Amino acid sequence: MRHRLDSFSPQVYMADMSMYSEPLFPFMKMHGLGNDFVVVDARSNRLEITPALARGIAHRQFGVGFDQLALIEQGTGDAHLTFYNADGSTSAACGNATRCIARHLMQESGKTDLHLTTDRGDLFACDVGNGLTSVNMGQPQLDWRDIPLREETDTLELPIEGAPTATGMGNPHCTFFVEDADLIPLSEFGPRYEHHPLYPQRTNVQVAHLVGPNHIRMRVWERGVGVTLASGSSSCATAVSATRRGLTGRKVQIDLDGGTLWIDWRDDGVWMTGPTMHVFTGSFTAAFLESL
The missing domain is CATH 3.10.310.10 (Diaminopimelate Epimerase; Chain A, domain 1)
Structure with a gap:
């Protein structure tokens, strides 16, 4: 029998907790x-x-x-x-x-x-x-030392196949701009670059493509986690990377597997908005x- 939501009583369930002596x-x-x-x-x-x-x-x-x-x-x-x-x-x-x-x-x-x-x-x-x-989320870290990377290199286009962009948002990120993010086998692609030797602390990996002006579709492999439906710091890193590469302005809509975030890279930092x-x-x- 299906229980109606309006019949749910928090007090009843809280009372049931008394059965635990620990x-x-x-x-x-x-x-x-x-x-x-x-x-x-x-x-x-x-x-x-x-x-x-x-x-x-x-x-x-x-x-x-x-x-x-x-x-x-x-x-x-x-x-x-x-x-x-x-x-x-x-x-x-x-x-x-x-x-x-x-x-x-x-x-x-x-x-x-x-x-x-x-x-x-x-x-x-x-x-x-x-x-x-x-x-x-604060200002992005764009210098190779701060991200951090293992050696001095151009963070806008890394010497990695696909020329991804490196960004620090308090954690390291590696953003690939591709033709269609939905076609990338992320469960294989992500761990390959999470452990790339250029990133001594490993990295979050994003694949992204432009949907329209200031509108990005992005998927993410999170360091120490795997494929996730969304990532706030990854969304910030992707928006910053797109701005640096001249693909978008500073205010960007990012569509993730789990929904949409809005990123605004302002003078005082990268603002992220969502539910x-x-x-x-x-x-x-x-x-x-x-x-x-």
Whole structure:
């Protein structure tokens, strides 16, 4: 028998949690265009994230499943964010997770503007209406040392087949402009370049083509994750690369597998705008955490 949504009672389900005698550790499941995240609010519930724990939570059968895990901590601004990839490695930036968390914190606090800190630096977020959240991802890193690359080279056209463009957005990116992004076998193409020797810290890989003026179709292979439905920092890197190559202006619409983001490279940084979704709130049991 199908249950009607309007018959759902959160109080009933919360009462059922009393059957657990062991402590529970809350988390939130969120996504930005299908780029999905487990978010742990460590401001009140301290949870030490190890690579093994991150990998365990990321497992889509034995854990919860995520593209990235994000930790909310106390910071000098409204909060400090730390990001982990599905393979347990860390990342200084995650644009879609930042937007999701910003939306959550704005709803929590009633604010419409936030100051967030990350290992990438200070990020600013705002509510732009119609359910959309914008985050300033900061200025792109265009010098080979900052991306970083292993050796000095022209970051606009790398000495790699296809002449991709290198960009840093707090994490490294390699953007290929192709005839049709949908025809690229990304599960084979992505790992080949993620581990390219020119990138000592590995790289995110994007394939993109122009749909029209200031309109790009893009697909992404994320470092330490694999094929994802969307990536905020990859979208920023692709927009910056297209602007540098004279393919678009500074305001670009990017269509990803999971939906659309709008990127605006301004004087104060690269602004990324799009929708977010808080899917559910759950809890890790102590038994699960101890098993990892």
